[in-house]
Amino acid sequence: MIRVLLADDETMIRAGVRAILSVAEDIEIVAEAGDGREAVELALGHRPDVCLLDIRMPRLDGLQAAEELRRVLPGTAVMMLTTFSEDEYIASALGSGAAGFVLKSGDPHELIAGVRAVAEGGAYLSPTVARRVITHIGTGQLGKQAVARARTEILTAREREVLALVGAGLSNADIARRLHVVEGTVKAYVSQILARLDFKNRVQAAILAYEAGLVPEE
Template identity: 70%
Template sequence: MIRVLLADDEAMIRAGVRAILTTDPDITVVAEAGDGREAVELSLAHRPDVALLDIRMPNLDGLAATTEITRVVPGVAVAILTTFSDDAYVARALDGGALGFLLKSGDPRELLAGVHAVAGGGAYLAPRVAARVITSLRSTGLSRASTARARAESLTTRERDVLALLGAGLSNARIARRLGLVEGTVKGHVSAILTRLDLDNRVQAAIVAHEAGLIAD
């Protein structure tokens, strides 16, 4: 069962999101918060698998709450659920440790897929957000791609295999099944990749995988 904390300052929005989440028998909402500070406190109290945070909330906005939750409760996977898809928001959320960025205007199936992905240790960007990220990466030119390829070449063959699947959004469990490994071994490879490439999280690793051309768009 995936345990979710839902944080949004609008009660009607929380009710609607909760209604969507509860259509999935593998997801349960264990706590709700009306502001960012409360979201941090409830994350500490309930230790959910996933924290779904709006960006614009009183006391502490969702971006600041993301940074705080990933710092004090590192076992919680944070995903942003918002109406704001500005590139600056996406960048700040990912830099703060969020593993997912979802849009309230998206298909409800995207919300469920995103929760499952980040709960399993994967990363998930709403399709509209992902398309913009990829376009942005392409626009930076060959120098960034060549740098990413050089970084990827510093990895072992197996680590590059894991990085490619990580970039495709697969969880550790799915990577393990795809490569015929045990999940603990995959976790070790992911940790080694982040350390050797000097990355903070899986989303940054996924971007390197795209830039290096390890996966299909």
Template identity: 65%
Template sequence: MARVLVADDEPMIRAGVRAVLSTDPDIEVVAEAADGREAVELVRLHRPDVAVLDVRMPRTNGIDAAAEIGRIAPATGVIMLTTFGEDDYILRALGCGAAGFLIKSGEPEELVAGVRAVAGGAAYLSPKVTARVVAHLASGGAGDRAGRRAAAREKVAGLTPREREVLSLLGGGLTNGQIARRLHVVEGTVKAHVSSVLSRLGVENRAAAAVVAHEAGVTPARTAENG
């Protein structure tokens, strides 16, 4: 059972998120918060598996709340809810260790898939969010875009064949357990590969590694297994 905290300053959004998550019998919303400061305190109290945070909230915004949650409850995965036009916030959240990014106007199935993935220790980037992040990174011009892609490919080239395979599946949103089944290895082996991949790529979390995977063009198509 994945235990979830939902934080948004709009009651209707919180109710909608709770309603969507309630469709999955393996997900339980254990707390709701109306601002980032309250979210941090409720995470401290309930220690949920996943915290779903709106980016813009009063008192403490979602970015700062995500950073604080990472300090006080590193086992709690953070999913950021964003809207179009908040690309800078997405990039800041990525730097704060958020593991998931979803667009508020996205499909309900993405919310459930994202919570399940992050609860399982994976990263989950909505395809729309990934496209926005990559587009934002590419905004400096074709030369910069080509340079970043070349840099990403160079980093990936330094991985072993198995690590590249793990990165590809990680970038596709698969959990460690799903990767283990796909590669016919034990989950502990996957965890070791993921740690090595993060170290070799020079990134701090799976979401950042997923962005590298997308820029390098090594992510697989999404399948029913990672939904």
């Protein structure tokens, strides 16, 4: 069972999200908060698998809450839920350590898929957000790929292989099946990759994989 903490200052939004997630038999909302500070406090008490945070909240906004949760509960995945798709919010959310970003205006199935993905150690961006991220990568300067490739040179061949699969959006379980290893081995590889690249989360690693050309185009 995936245990979720939901934080949003609008009661109606919380009710809607609760209704959407309730149809998934493997997801359970264990706590709800109306602001970021309450979300952090409840997370410390409930230790959820996933914290689903709105960006704009009183006392402590979602981005600040995500930063604090990353420090005090590194094993808890954070996914941002918002009506805002502006680039600055996307960048800030990913930089704060969030593993996912879903728009409130998106398909309800995206919310369920996102919660499952980040709970498994993966990353999830709603299609709208993904298009923005990939567009920025695609329109960057030609030298950007060379710089990205240079950054990945510190990794072993196996680590680059894992990084490419992270960039393709695979969860740890999927990568383990692809490489015929146990999931714990993949987790160790991912942790080592993030540490060596000085990244906060696998979304940043996935972006680097795209920039370096490690992810084959479909």
